[in-house]
Amino acid sequence: MIKVKFPSVFTQITKERKVEVENVGTVRELLDKLFEKYPQLKERLIKDGEITPFINIFVNGEDIRYLKGLDTELKDGDEVTFIPAISGG
Amino acid sequence: MKVIGLKCRICGKEFPAEALYTCDNCFGPLEVVYDWEWIKENVSKEKIEKGPKTLWRYKDFLPVDAKPVDLGAGYTRFIKAENLGEVLGLKNLYLIDDSTNPTYSFKDRVVSVAVTKAKEFGMKALGCASTGNLAGSLAAHAAKAKMPAYIFVPAGIEKNKIIQALVHGAKVIEVEGTYDDANRLATEVAEEHPDWGFVNINLRPYYAEGSKTLAYETAERLGWELPDQVVVPMASGALLCAIHRGFKDLVRVGLVDEKDVIFNGCQPEGFPIVRAVKEGKPVTPIREIKTIVHSLAIGNPADGIFAKEIIEKSGGYAEDPSDLEVIEAVKLLAKTEGIFTELAGGVTVAGLRRLVEDGRIDKSDVVVIYLTGNGLKTSEALVDYLETTVRIKPRLEEFEEVVA
Numbered sequence: 001m002i003k004v005k006f007p008s009v010f011t012q013i014t015k016e017r018k019v020e021v022e023n024v025g026t027v028r029e030l031l032d033k034l035f036e037k038y039p040q041l042k043e044r045l046i047k048d049g050e051i052t053p054f055i056n057i058f059v060n061g062e063d064i065r066y067l068k069g070l071d072t073e074l075k076d077g078d079e080v081t082f083i084p085a086i087s088g089g
Numbered sequence: 090m091k092v093i094g095l096k097c098r099i100c101g102k103e104f105p106a107e108a109l110y111t112c113d114n115c116f117g118p119l120e121v122v123y124d125w126e127w128i129k130e131n132v133s134k135e136k137i138e139k140g141p142k143t144l145w146r147y148k149d150f151l152p153v154d155a156k157p158v159d160l161g162a163g164y165t166r167f168i169k170a171e172n173l174g175e176v177l178g179l180k181n182l183y184l185i186d187d188s189t190n191p192t193y194s195f196k197d198r199v200v201s202v203a204v205t206k207a208k209e210f211g212m213k214a215l216g217c218a219s220t221g222n223l224a225g226s227l228a229a230h231a232a233k234a235k236m237p238a239y240i241f242v243p244a245g246i247e248k249n250k251i252i253q254a255l256v257h258g259a260k261v262i263e264v265e266g267t268y269d270d271a272n273r274l275a276t277e278v279a280e281e282h283p284d285w286g287f288v289n290i291n292l293r294p295y296y297a298e299g300s301k302t303l304a305y306e307t308a309e310r311l312g313w314e315l316p317d318q319v320v321v322p323m324a325s326g327a328l329l330c331a332i333h334r335g336f337k338d339l340v341r342v343g344l345v346d347e348k349d350v351i352f353n354g355c356q357p358e359g360f361p362i363v364r365a366v367k368e369g370k371p372v373t374p375i376r377e378i379k380t381i382v383h384s385l386a387i388g389n390p391a392d393g394i395f396a397k398e399i400i401e402k403s404g405g406y407a408e409d410p411s412d413l414e415v416i417e418a419v420k421l422l423a424k425t426e427g428i429f430t431e432l433a434g435g436v437t438v439a440g441l442r443r444l445v446e447d448g449r450i451d452k453s454d455v456v457v458i459y460l461t462g463n464g465l466k467t468s469e470a471l472v473d474y475l476e477t478t479v480r481i482k483p484r485l486e487e488f489e490e491v492v493a
Contacts, residue, residue: 052116063273083276084110
């Protein structure tokens with residue numbers, strides 16, 4: 001079971017801020033499953049085949065850029081958080 | 090009404106002027122949209138010149154209507170740096186010295202605007218992620234606004250900056266990790282508490298506008314003219330973008346003649362925006378932070394792509410001096426102009442030096458550089474690089490021996 005947290009700006013599509021997803025082994029698989037459930041999210045999150053730079057994805061608090069990107073492995077109990085990139089400074 | 094609403098900087102979708110910071114269509118950042126006809130009718134050089142000697146002399150350009158939460162920020166020292174210019178070979182070098190702001194950094198400009206906006210929105214608390222300067226500024230303005238403040242900083246920043254935030258009564262949360270970790274946590278907290286005003290998160294579109302006043306001051310102090318080049322320190326890149334917008338505002342309302350100002354940006358060695366400009370590649374965040382310049386140590390710069398674009402389109406460049414060059418530059422400024430700036434200012438002066446040495450700035454160019462913070466805040470970094478004191482007994486002979 002992977003715990004997924006969305007920012008409020010996703011809720012127009014996802015309706016809720018927290019969901020749980022089962023049977024996914026990587027971030028890529030998690031995204032595929034989320035996109036099945038929320039097709040609109042895919043349209044907005046993926047630009048030219050890449051994840052928009054305006055949303056960062058974290059696994060247990062670490063940016064997936066510094067892990068294995070979309071191939072970052074997930075295990076039971078992991079928390080995946082989507083966070084708007086435009087903050088700070 | 091001078092503010093029409095907010096607009097996405099990427100896809101252009103419009104939103105009401107609320108505490109929003111991300112576009113729900115493409116997740117891009119939002120910016121304030123103004124009614125320029127209203128501003129044009131209301132603003133004039135005479136009105137500004139009769140205004141208070143603070144950033145609020147430019148209120149007609151700022152996205153607030155309420156009585157400002159004002160500690161007196163802005164309209165800081167504007168200095169023709171003849172001594173430093175002589176050393177570097179520049180005839181028209183000017184400094185804006187924001188180390189003289191109420192909490193000793195340029196952050197007072199953005200915070201004064203954001204906290205005023207938080208009061209307008211009826212928010213219950215204030216917050217921010219900070220590398221240090223914003224912490225002290227937000228804490229002081231929150232005290233003045235009689236609001237609680239939650240401040241997230243990376244563990245290990247300068248003690249003076251933490252003490253400054255604590256003395257005003259803010260709750261300071263030291264986060265184990267880098268600024269980017271503190272910022273990520275603060276963003277999560279902001280998401281959970283939409284009625285709290287996180288100045289550089291959910292109030293960021295308004296907050297960023299405060300830095301435009303540095304552009305207005307630049308023009309006003311130059312006799313309502315724009316400079317040839319500017320040199321700006323960059324952490325997130327937001328300051329450089331705001332100065333760019335500020336110059337455009339002045340042209341738009343006819344207060345200055347149009348001019349293609351060259352924008353140069355400076356970061357500590359190896360940081361992403363400079364690296365991207367130098368290598369002609371996209372801005373790529375870095376995880377490892379290795380610099381003594383904590384106030385510019387943002388590995389994932391929110392406005393990086395926009396700052397890079399402005400620098401490139403203007404024909405400017407970016408420089409990332411080493412920590413040692415930064416310390417030498419802090420000392421050079423102190424010894425030539427009598428100004429003790431913090432390490433971020435050292436990055437700017439050291440970057441300027443490189444730009445001049447590379448022939449990117451002509452000796453007759455009118456150049457303005459921005460000193461964003463006070464040297465006393467980061468003095469501990471300098472200790473090992475200064476001459477030691479001379480200790481003697483209180484006898485005249487001993488002193489004469491020292492100077493012999």
